[in-house]
Amino acid sequence: MTRADHIHGLDPLDLTNVPSGTSEIAMAVYRLSRILRLGLSQALNDPEPLNLVTWRILLGLSDGEPVPQRDLVAFTDMEQAQVSRALKRLETDGLIRSSTCRSDGRVRLVSLTQRGRVTFEAALPAVQHYHRAIDVALGSEERAQFIAMSRRVAAATRLSMADVENRKGGKP
Structure with a gap:
């Protein structure tokens, strides 16, 4: 779906x-x-000042405590290389700092x-507004049903992935 399709009322679903x-x-x-990512990108004013990758990283760091890079990879659910590139850019732009852990130099x-x-706080209201607009589309019971159904689909997906791995003989 392109932005033009959305504007012209074509049903992306x-x-x-x-x-x-x-x-x-x-x-x-x-x-x-795809629609959700597009909406969040627009809320973040992608590609500047933030994009989806940098937003996820800033969100993961927003509690103020230093976070191990591996934890950011898990939190963002992105590839290590993608997180590393984004961290390098964020550090160059002065939005983050990195240091070596004193107890484990690795x-x-x-x-x-x-x-x-300041950048995170400036983007937060637009993201919250975007998320509220999504959440009001369903009533509380519907949201609970949607989440329950999503969990069932995720579980079925994991089972299917395990089945594929088993048929391959455990080779990735």
């Missing part, structure tokens, strides 16, 4: 032409995910600078 052998649920989730600790805190 139209599933009338799902290719044979494709999961309708997977297609709907993928398309919904661990890199990352924290927000004052400028990073």
